Amino acid sequence: MTPREAQTRLGRVRRPRALTTLRPAPGHRAMTLAAVTIGVVLLGIQLWLLTVAVDLYLGGEAEEAWTLAVASGLVFLGGLFAYWLLGHRPSNG
Amino acid sequence: MSKQRGSRRGPRWPWSRDERQPGWRDEFPYRRDQDDAVTRRHFLQLSVITSGALFGGTSVFALLGRLDPRRRGDPEAIIATGDLPEGEAHYFRYPGSGEQAVLLNRPGQGFVAYSQKCTHLACAVYYQPEHDRLYCPCHEGIFDPTTGEVTAGPPQRPLPRIRLEIRGDLIYALEEEP
Numbered sequence: 001m002t003p004r005e006a007q008t009r010l011g012r013v014r015r016p017r018a019l020t021t022l023r024p025a026p027g028h029r030a031m032t033l034a035a036v037t038i039g040v041v042l043l044g045i046q047l048w049l050l051t052v053a054v055d056l057y058l059g060g061e062a063e064e065a066w067t068l069a070v071a072s073g074l075v076f077l078g079g080l081f082a083y084w085l086l087g088h089r090p091s092n093g
Numbered sequence: 094m095s096k097q098r099g100s101r102r103g104p105r106w107p108w109s110r111d112e113r114q115p116g117w118r119d120e121f122p123y124r125r126d127q128d129d130a131v132t133r134r135h136f137l138q139l140s141v142i143t144s145g146a147l148f149g150g151t152s153v154f155a156l157l158g159r160l161d162p163r164r165r166g167d168p169e170a171i172i173a174t175g176d177l178p179e180g181e182a183h184y185f186r187y188p189g190s191g192e193q194a195v196l197l198n199r200p201g202q203g204f205v206a207y208s209q210k211c212t213h214l215a216c217a218v219y220y221q222p223e224h225d226r227l228y229c230p231c232h233e234g235i236f237d238p239t240t241g242e243v244t245a246g247p248p249q250r251p252l253p254r255i256r257l258e259i260r261g262d263l264i265y266a267l268e269e270e271p
Contacts, residue, residue: 032133039140046147053154059250060270062158069148069155076148079141086134 035082042075166255166268171196171206174262182220184209187255187266193217194255195227196264197238204264206255207241213248227252 049068056062166188177183183196193209197220207227209217216231220238227236234246241252256267 036136039137043140043144043147046144046151050147050151050154053151053158055249057154057158060253062154065151065155065158069152072148072151076141076144079137079144083137083141086137 039079042078046072046075166266168258169266171257171264171266174204174259174264177204177264180222182222184219185266188269194266194269195220196255196257199239202239204257204259205239205241206257206266207236207252208255208269210253211248212243212250212252213246218252 049072053062053065053068056065056068169187171185171187172183177196177198179198179200181198185194185196186192187194187206194206195209195218196204196206198204207218209219211218211229211231211234213229213232213234216229218227218229218234218236220226221228225238226244227238227241229235229246229248232247234248235244236242236248236252237244241254243249243251254270256270258265258267
């Protein structure tokens with residue numbers, strides 16, 4: 001085995017094919033980052049809704065907390081839709 | 094090809110491929126050259142599960158609020174109206190024998206009763222007539238004796254109020270409101 005062959009072989013081991021041959025499309029990384037950011041913000045909002053619901057319950061005013069549950073449920077449904085959408089779309093890496 | 098891989102990684106037979114997998118493969122079932130394509134989906138799956146858990150938690154508290162299981166207690170006679178002068182307090186046990194409450198005769202406002210359990214860390218509050226306040230000595234929480242609202246200190250919620258009714262000359266506790 002020549003040094004070049006060895007280097008190529010080593011390079012192939014260190015760099016999997018998926019990483020070397022599949023390049024993300026322009027703007028793909030920004031879109032992914034935006035999606036992750038939106039997801040984190042939405043999860044933060046859901047966490048906040050939960051704390052408000054707990055506070056209302058402990059304060060004995062939880063009769064109106066169903067609106068919080070509806071808002072949280074909409075976020076959850078949005079996440080489910082995104083997951084379903086991703087499952088029906090071929091990944092381009 | 095398969096013979097080469099077999100000789101490099103050891104014989105396949107009689108072990109199946111799954112048996113040769115290390116234990117952590119169950120938790121992280123991605124090959125090195127596949128993680129770029131799969132992890133994002135797995136991350137979204139975990140996010141959706143987290144979102145569902147948060148939605149479930151919010152729904153549980155909303156449902157508990159609708160059912161309102163925190164109103165509790167049976168009607169119980171506390172004291173005769175004539176035995177509690179204006180501006181004084183009477184301590185009693187309600188709704189259970191292990192829970193304390195305080196009944197106040199407010200000048201010009203009538204009788205009010207609250208749970209003695211501080212809404213901060215559940216210490217017992219008591220009435221201070223010289224300051225006209227309900228006082229928690231643990232962390233100096235102070236409550237308004239007329240409304241039960243917090244006026245100072247770390248508590249965030251008012252004292253649970255006990256609904257009263259006067260039958261004849263007896264004061265009855267009907268239920269504890271959250």
